[in-house]
Each structure stands twice: as C-alpha cells, then as structure tokens.
Amino acid sequence: MEDKYETLKITQDSSTSGVFNLILNRPSVSNALSLGFFAELPKALNALDHNPNVAIIVLSGSGNHFCGGLDLKSLAGFINGGTGDHGRTGERLRRQIKFMQDAITAIERCRKPVIAAIHGECRGTGIGLVTACDVRYCSKDAFFSVKEVDVAITADLGTLQRLPGIVGFGNAVELSLTARRFSGEEAKELGLVSRVFGSKEELMKGVRTIAEGISGKPPLAVVGTKAVLIRSRDLSVEQGLDYVATWNSSMLLSDDLTQAISAQKLKRKPTYAKL
Template sequence: MSEYSAFTVELNDNVAHVQINRPEKINAMNAEFWSEIRDIFAWVEETPEVRVVVLSGAGKHFSSGIDLMLLAQVGGQLGKEVGRNARALKRKIEELQSSFNAVDACSKPVIAAIQGYCLGGAIDLISACDMRYSTADAQFAIKEIDVGMAADVGTLQRLPHIIGDGIMRELAYTGRTVHGEEAQRIGLVNSIYADQEALMTAVFEIAQSIAKKSPIAVQGSKEMIRYMRDHTIADGLNYIATWNAAMLQAEDLRVAMAAHMSKQTPEFKD
C-alpha cells in the first residue's frame, strides 16, 4: 500500500478505512487529493481482501470542498483566447470528474462517515458513495452557486437519485445549509449520531456486517443497483438474469446455504 499526502489508508478485517487527512486545511481537496483518490480506488479494486470501504475526514470536519488554491492555479494557467481556455478547462473538469467516477464505479460498497462541514466538492464526493451517515451537527451545502458556478463534478447528476429532484434543485439554486436531522429526513444520510465517536463506531459495525457477507453477492448487488440508474426495468431484469446465470454457480451460494441449514456463520473467500 502506498503512502499518501492527502489521505491515510488502513485495511483491517476486510474493511479499508480511507480518511482525508488535511485537518489543518479543513480537509480541502488540493491537487494531490484528486490524483491520490484515483490511485486509492484502483488499489481497492485490485485488492481482493478489501470488501468494504469507509470514507471519512480527519479532525472536526469531513471536508470544506475544493481547495481555493487549486482553483487559483487553474485560473492562472488560462490565456486570453476563449476557445483554447475552454478546451483547457474542459480537460481539467473531466480530470476532476474521473476522481469521483472512480468512487462511483468501485465494485465494493463505499460508506461515507460525515461530521462537521461537508461543502461544495464534498457533496460531489459523498454523492458517489453507496451510503452516507453523519453526526447530528453535520452541515451540508452545495456552495458552488455562491461562487458563481454550477457544480460540475457529479452533484447535479447523482444527487437527484439520492434525495429527489425537487429538493436537489432547491439546494443547488439556494446554496442553503442542511443540518444532520434534515439530511436524514430528505434521505441524504441514512442515520445521524450524537457525535463523531458514535458515528464511526456505528459505521464500522455496518461495514463489518457487509464484509462478512458473500463478496460475490454484495458486489453483484451493487452492480445491479448502479446499472439501474441509467436503464429500464426490462434492461435490468435481463442483466441480472445473465449475471446470475454465472454467479449462481459460485461456491458462495453453497457455503451460504450449508451455513443457513446448520445454523452456523458462513465464511467466504475473498
């Protein structure tokens, strides 16, 4: 496992803990963050021992979003010709998008644990996760509108599938802050907890419960759920039939059935 400047990564009992580690900068997303998260999720994908990912932020806040210094650097590279500026900006936006696409495309479940600020680009990030949990005092906001731009790294594309179109539009147009209780009510987070310690304890319990399941079944379920976001019911039914024509022959099914019949806890291979 590599060393990272914007993250710490640990693997214990089939759960990878990926933590944004810039607490002195409110975990703002600098240039290293965007490249390292791609590398980390490539490692997650390639490592059979990883069955679940917990994504968190060190310190008092999950993340304040994109580092303004990075935006200033991008702006400083622009010239006077609009067409060439546009092409350069499009390439940069697509590069940033690829970082969170790596999270979204990950075959293993990714669980976000959120405390304090979750602003701007951090909303893009948690929108790419499977589930989200937070402290009661967490603060969520789509802040891009307040700096004169539309969110461009996934929020506007993924969030309507999580909280619904109407409330997403309200938050995107107003930039207002949503606190933990409302976040749970609108479905942005599954549950809220009194403090960060309780949050992390609960999230790792959930992660461990998933990690004990058949990785064939868990990853197949995620693939089907993700596929349905962009396809019809008929497409999805055909896909799961084709998928399970192979996966139902996996050893995991026999292990699970035998354990169930003998009232034992099954143990699955990576």
Template sequence: MKYSWIEVTQEEHVAMVALNRTNHLNALSFDFAKEINDVFTELGKTDEVWVIILKSNARIFCSGLDLKDALSQGLIGNTKQMLNFPILAHNLFACCNVIEECKKPVIAAVHGMCVGGGLDIISACDFRLCTQDATFSLREARLGIVADMGSLQRLPYIIGQASTRHMAYTGRFFTAQEAERMGLVLSVHADQEALIAAAKKLAEEIKESAPLAVQNTKEILNFSRTASIQDGITLSTHKNMLLLKSRDCTESMTAFMEKRKPVYRGE
C-alpha cells in the same frame, strides 16, 4: 502504497480511508483528487477489501474546491485555459466517478461542514452517516456557477428532485437533521466516536453477505438507474449464471443445510 493527503488502513476486510489534507480542510486540489482516484482504484482491485469507510481527519469533512489551487493552474479567468478545463481538471471529475464505480460498498462518515465538492464525493458513496454538527451545502450557485462533479446527477436518485433543487438553488447549509429527513444520511450520531462506531457496525452488517454478491448487486443498481427494467433484469440473470458457480454460493447452501452461519471468502 503511501499517499501525501490520505491515510488508508485495513482490518478484517474493511478499509478505512481518511482524508488527511487537514491544513486545507480537505479542500480538493488537483493532486488531492488524483490521490482519491488512486486510492479507490486500488481498493477496488484488492480482494481482501469488502467494504470501505470514508472519513476525514480534519476538523470538518471537506471545504469544497481548492480555489487557490485552481487559480494557480491559470484556469479561472483565462478563457483559453477554461476551454481545456475538462482535460486539465480530469481528476476532479473522476474522483467522484471512481468512488461510485468502485466495486466495494463505500460508507461516508461525515462530521462538520461538507461543502460543494465534498457533497459531490459523498453523493457518489453508497451510504452516508453523519454527526449532529454536520452541515451540507451545494454551494456552487452562490459562487455564480453550477455544480459539475456529479451531485446534480446523483442527488435526485438519493433525495429526490425537490430536495435536490432546494439544496442547489439556495446554496445554503442544511443541518444534519434536515439531511436525515430528506434521506441524504441514514443516521445522525452524537460525535465522531459514535459516528465511526456506527459506520463500522454497518460495514459488519454488509460483511454478513457474500462479498461477490454485494459487489455485483452494486453494479446492477448503478446500471439500473439509466437502464430499462428488462435490461436490468437481464444483467442480474447473467450475474447469477456466474455467481451460482461461486464457492460462496455453494458455502451458503451448505451452511443452510447444516444449520450454521456461512463463512464467506469472496470466491
């Protein structure tokens, strides 16, 4: 499928999703957000894709919400329209949810500034890597509003309450080194080439595991954030009742007995 502002390539079970609204520094317009929804919905259903890498083709990762687009929709300053904001701006909120709910692990490769809505997007990803020049800002408080696309809900699970409040209350830019210390990113890399190489290496490591097991593990981890331990264990047990019948599980047992590397098929 062709997209106006996103490039998608696929090779050896890894999909590369490049945000390509370069003239607007990947600012999130309503239509751009809809494309993000469409891309991750489609990739989630594509059996040949086991891991997704999300990157930017612009000189930064994302400049946040496209305020001009929001103004053109008549949302800002219009009380009647604002009451309908959750409906009219559905895709803005959904574009983060669809990444989090995508069955496939998503690796965010961040360079340059990652502001507001961009931080919302990467907080919905499974992993985040960045370049040395990357900076991160939960900017909304400096605009007189609160973050409402999920970062306030997701970040505490990633970096803890104290660091989330630090980012949210100050609205300042945090360096790549600060982001690494707080656990927002797994690792920091010298440049974009090294960043993408590291993202691909992580994807290859994930591919060493059975894809159905990885996908169901992601579902259980997401579920368990708000469920009781017992409910999480129950879901895990139910998943294994199915996975034990999968071809990949049989292959793993056979490969172990034959002392060779398993060849998974996602079946």
C-alpha cells in the same frame, strides 16, 4: 496497508478485518480537495479494489470536518494559468473538469462498497463526493451545503447528476439554487443520509459495526448488488431485469452460494473466499 498519499490516508481496522478506512487527510484546511486529490483518489480506490483483503471501504475525514469543498486556491492557480487564447483555455479547462469528474466516479467504479461517514462540514464538492458513495451516515454535528452557486460555479463534479436521484428533483433544485446550509437531521429527512449518530465517535463506531456486517456477507453478492444498482439507475425496469439476469447467469452458481446454503442448514457461520 501503508500506501503513501499526500491528501489521503488508508488504514485497516484490524489485521483480520475486511473493513478499510479511506481518510481525507488535509485537516488544516477542513480537508478541502486540492488538484492533487483528484489524481490520488482513483489510485487509492484502485489499490483497495484489487486488494483481496478489502471487503468494504469507509470514507471519512480527519480533524474537525469531513470536507470543506474544493480548494479554491488550487482552482485559482489553474484558471490563472491560461494562455490568453479563450478557445484553448476553455478546451484545457474542459479536460481538467472531465479528469476531476472521473476521479469522483471512481467511487462508483470500485467494486467494493464505499460508505461515507460524515462529521462536521460537508459542502460543495464534498456533496459530490458523498453522493457517489453507496451508503451515507453522519454525526449530529454534521452540516451540508451545495455551495457552488455562491462562488459563481455550476456544480460540475456529480452533485447535480446524483443528488436528485437521492433526495428527489425538487429538493435537489432548492438546495442547489439557495446553497443554504442544512443539518444532519434534515439530511436524514431528505434521504441523503441513512442515519444520524450522536457524535463523531458514535458515528465511526456505528459505521464500523455496519461495515463489519456487510464485510461478512457473500462477496460476489455484495459486489453484484452494487454493480446492478448503479447500472440499473440509468436503465428502464425491463433493461435492468435483463442486466441482472445476465449478471446472475454468470455469477450465481458459485462457491459462495454453496457455502451460504450449507451454513444456514447447519446453523454455522459461513466462510467465503476473498475477491
């Protein structure tokens, strides 16, 4: 898959693999997120989502760090472009923030699961990026910081909305107000990541193995599990149960189910049609 982007790169593990890599590709600036990134990310995710060869996506960073946060040079250029009319400048800024928020939320809208593989620095908007992912792993050298308060910003791209549901409200408040740096091991203790690997190489190898395992599972069940989990997050238990009942009444009776049952009965590897 050779789509061309300025801030991202897409690769496939092998021609027969359903695992595709979505790589932040500005290593010279620690993969800081420019305004161009927020235009490219939804396009890249949409292309991956609609590619039947893609079963799962691994989000990682090139170079020494995963993501150094928002590119403040891009932000400064945007703010300094105001008209002098505070009302119009504020309205314009609100539209830009909503545009950037929507780009991060595109990770959740993508049907295919997205795994974050984090090494080195992950701060500021980098936290917002990984909290929108479905699963997160990191290397031992990874370090994190909800950095926005230190640069006079209230984090506005999803961290304050998603992080409390992952690490707990009290932990999210403490991390967001102090902007302190915390390690990959602490991230594991908090529940931000599911596992810590010894190095970037071990991280990518381990995540690839996990991703390959998920990519071999029934596709409708995988995308359904992601969709129901995200939808149920904002529903009561009763509403969530009603939602999954409606989902399964549409999706359960599929060739995937027949294939899975047959494979277990005959003790063979199942073969599923692509989505």
